[in-house]
Amino acid sequence: MKKKFLPLALALVVGLGVTSCTVEINDDIDNPTTVVPPGTTEGVLSGTGTLTGTIAKDLLIKKGNYTLDGLVKVTNGATITIEAGAVFNVVTNKTSALIILNDGLINAQGTASEPIVFTTSTKTPGDWGGITIYGEAPIKALNGNTTAISEDGNALSYGGNNPNDYSGIMKFIRVEYAGKKIGDGTSETNTFTFYSVGAATVLENLVAYKGTDDGFEWFGGTVSGKNLVAYGNYDDSFDWQDAWSGQTNSNWFAYQVGTGNFGMEIEASSNADNTPPKVSNITLIRAAGTNPETANSPEITAIQFKKQGTGLFSNVYISGYKNIGSQKAYSVLIQDIATETSQVNTGKIKVEPMTYLDSDNLGVWGYAYTPNGGKTFTNTATVTKVAMTGGAWTTVDGVDLLAALK
Numbered sequence: 001m002k003k004k005f006l007p008l009a010l011a012l013v014v015g016l017g018v019t020s021c022t023v024e025i026n027d028d029i030d031n032p033t034t035v036v037p038p039g040t041t042e043g044v045l046s047g048t049g050t051l052t053g054t055i056a057k058d059l060l061i062k063k064g065n066y067t068l069d070g071l072v073k074v075t076n077g078a079t080i081t082i083e084a085g086a087v088f089n090v091v092t093n094k095t096s097a098l099i100i101l102n103d104g105l106i107n108a109q110g111t112a113s114e115p116i117v118f119t120t121s122t123k124t125p126g127d128w129g130g131i132t133i134y135g136e137a138p139i140k141a142l143n144g145n146t147t148a149i150s151e152d153g154n155a156l157s158y159g160g161n162n163p164n165d166y167s168g169i170m171k172f173i174r175v176e177y178a179g180k181k182i183g184d185g186t187s188e189t190n191t192f193t194f195y196s197v198g199a200a201t202v203l204e205n206l207v208a209y210k211g212t213d214d215g216f217e218w219f220g221g222t223v224s225g226k227n228l229v230a231y232g233n234y235d236d237s238f239d240w241q242d243a244w245s246g247q248t249n250s251n252w253f254a255y256q257v258g259t260g261n262f263g264m265e266i267e268a269s270s271n272a273d274n275t276p277p278k279v280s281n282i283t284l285i286r287a288a289g290t291n292p293e294t295a296n297s298p299e300i301t302a303i304q305f306k307k308q309g310t311g312l313f314s315n316v317y318i319s320g321y322k323n324i325g326s327q328k329a330y331s332v333l334i335q336d337i338a339t340e341t342s343q344v345n346t347g348k349i350k351v352e353p354m355t356y357l358d359s360d361n362l363g364v365w366g367y368a369y370t371p372n373g374g375k376t377f378t379n380t381a382t383v384t385k386v387a388m389t390g391g392a393w394t395t396v397d398g399v400d401l402l403a404a405l406k
Helices: 006-016 337-344
Strands: 043-045 050-055 059-061 064-074 079-082 086-090 097-100 105-109 116-119 131-134 168-176 192-195 202-209 216-219 225-231 238-241 249-256 264-266 278-286 303-305 311-319 332-334 349-351 354-357
Touching: 131 168, 192 202, 216 225, 303 311, 303 337, 332 337, 337 349
Parallel strands: 043 059, 050 064, 059 079, 064 086, 064 097, 079 105, 086 116, 097 131, 105 168, 116 168, 131 192, 168 202, 192 216, 202 225, 216 238, 225 249, 238 264, 249 278, 264 303, 278 311, 303 332, 311 349, 311 354
Antiparallel strands: none
16 A cells, blocks of 8 residues: 655655665566665665666665666555655666556655756657656546556556545656657657646646657646646647646646647546646747647647646736648637537636737637637736746756746
């Protein structure tokens, strides 16, 4: 069973004052070969080393430079604790990813000046599989099912019954060049992926940098995120399905450059009865010359709702969404009449107040069919860009990822 009281566990780890040792993790969960310091139950990486295989006992990773090699899975009640300033160079000649299973925990707390960073030497989008967390919060999958099978190549069941489930804490973490397909080579992995993660989990100050799929994707669950940055991701910056319903989200920023689809793609797996997630302070900016992954694709709008997707968004700033060829870009696109009838018309989709600048099709929502009337809006001058305090956590190779906010 997953441990629920991480702060106490952390206090015990710190109080023990464990010293360095070599940690080697074996893929055999029943016989993990974790070497531990005398008198403790924790393993420690103390500045260098390789993270690999299955982690079935608590592991403390101190500030330093490490290698992440292959699929690393945290399970069996173990907590992986990562200190500020830890940097992981991910092996790219095989499938690599960090996966927190629903009986594992993560406590990774960087700082603005010393973030935790996952990167690659080749600096190529799609180099690895990113970070995935599984929890035990509720979902509503297709046909109202309360469980589903993950799309990440692991083919794991997800979906639980604890809306306040706790999977850990992630703060000031930057993940670079993720999105690699694992398993069958076509399954979806994002930079950050959350399967049925619960509301007690903490997600703050996270950067998804140049991944080949979505920056952040939620599959059901109730967790919320604050100060999230999606920069240069090929698919959607923010995406969810399975009736994700986080209620305390704030300060989301997406900068789409080079290749990018929707700023936000929203669905509820065709479940009309769902709780709309709430997000305050959203900024979506699309750089000039940014194209969708597939030529002539209609996926160039800022926010798309489909399949009964919902959301209550306030203080939304959108800029740079232009028509490309015959395809039109909108601030908001409603993809199907069922979503308009059940969600727009009942007040479960709101994007207001909003400012929509330097873009095409001002003042109107878009519809992929002939709507019953159609929504119009007026720019609200008081809506401004998201305010974030940058630092090392939002700087890559000397580039300030928050420059467009200034």
